[in-house]
Amino acid sequence: MHRWFSQLSDSQRTWMFGTAAVMGLIILLGVLMNPAGKREDSVSLSVEMSIRDIAPRLNVTRKALARELKLPLDISKREPLKTLGVTPEELQHVSGHLHSHRDNTLKYYIYAALVLGGIVFPTRLGRPDGSDIKHRRDWYPRTPYIVSLLLSVIAAGFLLGKSPNPMEGVVKAFKSMVGLYPDPLNKVIILVFFLLLAVIGNKVICGWACPFGSLQELIYSVPILRRFKQKKLPFAFANTIRAGLFATVLLFLFGIIGGRKGTVIYHYINPFNLFNLDFETFSILLTVILASLGSFFLYRPFCQFICHLDLFHGLPSNSALSASSLTRTNAPNAAPV
Numbered sequence: 001m002h003r004w005f006s007q008l009s010d011s012q013r014t015w016m017f018g019t020a021a022v023m024g025l026i027i028l029l030g031v032l033m034n035p036a037g038k039r040e041d042s043v044s045l046s047v048e049m050s051i052r053d054i055a056p057r058l059n060v061t062r063k064a065l066a067r068e069l070k071l072p073l074d075i076s077k078r079e080p081l082k083t084l085g086v087t088p089e090e091l092q093h094v095s096g097h098l099h100s101h102r103d104n105t106l107k108y109y110i111y112a113a114l115v116l117g118g119i120v121f122p123t124r125l126g127r128p129d130g131s132d133i134k135h136r137r138d139w140y141p142r143t144p145y146i147v148s149l150l151l152s153v154i155a156a157g158f159l160l161g162k163s164p165n166p167m168e169g170v171v172k173a174f175k176s177m178v179g180l181y182p183d184p185l186n187k188v189i190i191l192v193f194f195l196l197l198a199v200i201g202n203k204v205i206c207g208w209a210c211p212f213g214s215l216q217e218l219i220y221s222v223p224i225l226r227r228f229k230q231k232k233l234p235f236a237f238a239n240t241i242r243a244g245l246f247a248t249v250l251l252f253l254f255g256i257i258g259g260r261k262g263t264v265i266y267h268y269i270n271p272f273n274l275f276n277l278d279f280e281t282f283s284i285l286l287t288v289i290l291a292s293l294g295s296f297f298l299y300r301p302f303c304q305f306i307c308h309l310d311l312f313h314g315l316p317s318n319s320a321l322s323a324s325s326l327t328r329t330n331a332p333n334a335a336p337v
Contacts, residue, residue, distance in 0.1 A: 004138045007128035019120045023113040030109025047082040047091055054081075054091075056182075058098045064180040067262050068094045100276050103164040108193065110156045111209045114148055115197050118204030121145070146221075149214040157211030162272035166210050169194040170308045171266050174253055178261045198309060206303055212271050212291075213303055219295035228297035238304040239311075246308045271302055 008016070045054055055065045055077075062077045069086055076084075081091060126140035162168075173191040176184035197205045206213045220229070248257075248265065255261035267280075269287040279285040287302070294301035303310075 001141045001143045003135075004128065004141045007131050007135065007138065008125070009129035012125055012129055015120060015124050019117060023117055026109050026113040026116070027106075030106040033109070034104065034106040045091060045095055047086055047088050048080050050080055051075075051077040058095060059102065059182070060098060061179050061182050064175075064262065065094070065098075067180070068098065073260075073262075097278075097280065100161060100273075100278060101163045101168070103190070104160045107156050107160050107164055110152075110160075111194075111197060111205060114152055114156070114209040115201040115204050117144075117148055118208035119201050142221075145208075146218070148208050149218050152209055152211050152214035153218065156209065157215070157275040160275075162270075162275045162278075164190060165212070165272045166194045166198070166205060166309050167266070167270075167272065167307050171249075171264065174250065175262075175264060178253060178255075180262055194309065203310075206300070206307075206309065211275060213300055213307075215274075216291065216295040216300040216302060219292060220299055222296065225297040229299075233298070233304070241305050242308065243311060245306060246311055249308075269306065 045057065051062050051065050051069075051071075055062045058065065060068075063073050066073050066075055066077070069081070069084075069090065071084060071086075121144055122140065125144075128135075128139070131139070169191045172181065172187045173184075175181055176187040181187055194205065197209070207217055208214065245265075251257040252263040252265050253261070255263070268283045270284055271288045271291055273279055273284050274288050279288075291302040298304070
């Protein structure tokens with residue numbers, strides 16, 4: 001790392017410090033735009049209130065709240081929950097679940113900052129200007145990359161919770177179309193935000209900024225099972241599974257299968273619950289375990305087989321330019337974590 005830094009040109013050092021400063025300013029702006037005082041997690045709810053009263057406070061539609069409470073969608077929205085058979089414990093559980101999906105706007109700024117770093121590092125800083133080919137083992141040091149992954153997992157994951165995340169950016173946009181959110185335009189804007197970051201950064205968001213993607217990257221970098229890591233599954237195979245799952249999700253969500261709109265299969269395999277330490281169902285815990293274990297010998301298996309973001313921006317995982325792929329392919333000395 002020290003030798004790499006000493007070989008950087010003055011122009012590259014300007015790029016490095018300038019990029020770090022801009023990243024810091026982006027995150028600072030996010031902190032200023034998302035003060036702690038804006039949190040509404042302490043909103044008071046009781047079973048004496050009706051669905052009509054509670055739904056706006058939880059930023060969901062009345063239909064969505066009825067579904068979360070396991071009540072018929074056509075049930076009276078004016079009756080107190082107590083008369084509908086809802087207990088205080090059930091209301092508290094549903095409220096906590098919906099709050100865990102509330103977007104923390106600071107994370108959008110952190111995503112943008114990490115993507116900026118993920119673009120600049122491999123394209124401008126990884127290889128020192130004018131460096132001799134004999135020094136190629138010093139190119140693309142792993143330290144900045146690993147630091148970014150850890151920042152994503154810790155800050156954008158465990159510290160700030162599971163929402164928002166790139167996967168939800170897709171799912172929430174479609175959930176709003178079946179009436180589960182009162183602000184469909186806002187959800188579409190969030191989806192566009194993630195798509196723009198993915199396209200502009202050539203999917204850097206998937207490997208550097210997305211906390212679960214970053215966690216899988218860290219596990220994949222552990223220096224074991226290297227013989228298996230040389231083998232790659234065909235992109236067509238993985239993408240067929242991912243596309244089939246997405247089609248199934250939509251069929252259930254729009255009620256074409258099952259006859260009930262609003263059924264979200266993704267809720268049962270959402271690994272981002274890890275960052276809230278909230279495993280509502282065994283299938284969620286199983287998804288986290290399988291994706292984590294699979295990451296020891298497969299490159300980001302959850303992203304390859306389940307995450308829908310690739311299907312929208314049309315940049316195949318196996319050909320996308322990402323900071324992680326550049327550091328692996330251009331740095332012969334890049335020892336895994």
